[in-house]
Amino acid sequence: xxxxGIDIGTTSxxxxxxxxxxxxxxxxxxxxxxSFIETPNIWExxxxxxxxxxxxxxxxxxxxxxxxxxxxxxxxxxxxxHGILYYDKDGNAVSPLYIWQDERGNxxxxxxxTYAQYLGSFAGYGLVTDFYNRENSLVPENAVGVCTIGxxxxxxxxxxxxxxxxxxxxxxxxxxxxxxxxxxxDNGMLPEVTAGFEAAGDWNGIKVAVAIxxxxxxxxxxxxxxxxxxxxxxxxxISYLSDTPVKGEGxxxxxxxxxxxxxxxxxxxGGRAFSMLERFFASVVEMxxxxxxxxxxxxxxxxxxxxxxxxxxxxxxxxxxxxxxxxRGAFTNVSQDNFTAGDMSVAILYAxxxxxxxxxxxxxxxxxxxxxxxxxxxxxxxxxxxxxFGAEIKIPRYEEEAAYGAALSSLVAVGKAExxxxxxxxxxxx
Numbered sequence: 386x387x388x389x390g391i392d393i394g395t396t397s398x399x400x401x402x403x404x405x406x407x408x409x410x411x412x413x414x415x416x417x418x419x420s421f422i423e424t425p426n427i428w429e430x431x432x433x434x435x436x437x438x439x440x441x442x443x444x445x446x447x448x449x450x451x452x453x454x455x456x457x458x459x460x461x462x463x464x465x466x467h468g469i470l471y472y473d474k475d476g477n478a479v480s481p482l483y484i485w486q487d488e489r490g491n492x493x494x495x496x497x498x499t500y501a502q503y504l505g506s507f508a509g510y511g512l513v514t515d516f517y518n519r520e521n522s523l524v525p526e527n528a529v530g531v532c533t534i535g536x537x538x539x540x541x542x543x544x545x546x547x548x549x550x551x552x553x554x555x556x557x558x559x560x561x562x563x564x565x566x567x568x569x570x571d572n573g574m575l576p577e578v579t580a581g582f583e584a585a586g587d588w589n590g591i592k593v594a595v596a597i598x599x600x601x602x603x604x605x606x607x608x609x610x611x612x613x614x615x616x617x618x619x620x621x622x623i624s625y626l627s628d629t630p631v632k633g634e635g636x637x638x639x640x641x642x643x644x645x646x647x648x649x650x651x652x653x654x655g656g657r658a659f660s661m662l663e664r665f666f667a668s669v670v671e672m673x674x675x676x677x678x679x680x681x682x683x684x685x686x687x688x689x690x691x692x693x694x695x696x697x698x699x700x701x702x703x704x705x706x707x708x709x710x711x712x713r714g715a716f717t718n719v720s721q722d723n724f725t726a727g728d729m730s731v732a733i734l735y736a737x738x739x740x741x742x743x744x745x746x747x748x749x750x751x752x753x754x755x756x757x758x759x760x761x762x763x764x765x766x767x768x769x770x771x772x773x774f775g776a777e778i779k780i781p782r783y784e785e786e787a788a789y790g791a792a793l794s795s796l797v798a799v800g801k802a803e804x805x806x807x808x809x810x811x812x813x814x815x
Contacts (some may be wrong), residue, residue: 390792392463400444403792412612414447428488431481461594461795463602463787464535468555469511471528476546479525485509510559535596543586546577547562552640554599580643582797594798606790609812617759621655623741648745656759658701689765692727699732738773
């Protein structure tokens with residue numbers, strides 16, 4: 386028996402077909418999410434819902450063609466969090482998808498505050514975007530509900546006319562009490578919220594699970610050993626489970642399974658910091674040769690096989706932090722001996738790992754799980770992370786962590802696994 390997992394990301398849409406007994410991925414399909422809509426407003430980031438829907442059905446069809454007659458019992462959905470769209474009484478989208486990168490919430494509102502500050506939330510969070518739209522008469526007249534893109538795809542698959550939203554997505558809207566699992570304001574369009582991994586309905590005889598947020602889905606699809614998870618992509622995150630919410634600088638508590646919380650420390654510059662360094666090296670080569678330089682990652686990786694330590698110190702917060710966007714990165718303790726490409730590269734790796742380590746407030750871990758291409762493809766960063774955390778590294782075999790996590794959540798929704806922890810026992814490591 387098989388299960389399908391879908392991940393609707395900002396730049397790509399992925400589907401996996403998973404053997405629900407062995408956990409093996411039979412096949413996967415990925416399409417670029419080129420649904421962005423051009424707009425004259427530099428702060429506006431919106432995507433075409435119809436284009437996303439079309440691409441979702443294409444990747445589903447692609448993996449179903451490889452089922453080879455095997456029964457598909459369940460389908461799970463992971464989606465980019467925080468974004469919001471409006472739908473009408475028939476369950477049809479009547480707006481674009483306002484994604485998490487939309488910055489209308491940072492525009493000035495009144496009393497010296499932005500729209501986001503007025504609500505005590507962040508730009509890009511669904512209810513901040515909605516608040517701006519309401520205050521500026523941008524809510525479609527025929528709108529009756531709001532939801533995430535994952536909730537909407539579940540509606541389109543099952544024929545629902547109203548959204549059923551999991552707490553992982555509800556909290557990403559902002560203005561949500563994660564202990565009571567309820568919104569703290571009411572715009573008259575909020576969906577029904579559930580804490581369970583349950584079925585939203587059926588599509589062609591396949592049970593469709595309620596959509597979940599991609600951060601939690603990635604954790605579910607990566608971490609079957611109860612360890613902290615390091616995810617390094619453009620940005621980076623450290624995530625771990627807790628029975629209670631945790632407060633701390635740069636740390637956020639997010640709903641997980643109705644009983645536990647996913648504690649998340651997020652850095653705006655993870656792999657981005659390393660890529661900035663690679664671009665700097667490339668610019669030096671171009672200056673010296675007068676010719677365009679290709680990727681230097683292979684050369685940097687080779688250099689880091691031997692260069693493993695430095696007394697050069699780096700701060701990789703080149704893009705600031707969520708709480709203070711004015712912070713900038715730096716190199717310190719610079720000497721005539723350590724101002725080299727190798728020292729700079731090693732220092733940046735330690736800076737990336739150390740920033741995540743400072744956000745971890747859980748118990749000492751013997752193992753950490755690593756996901757995201759920024760660390761999957763960087764053996765030197767794996768080595769540094771292991772040293773900084775004093776723990777063994779485990780890397781999941783499959784790179785489609787969020788789609789895989791969505792498939793696992795669907796097993797709980799249809800009763801194939803009693804809990805998400807039980808479903809995660811299927812995770813395979815390299």
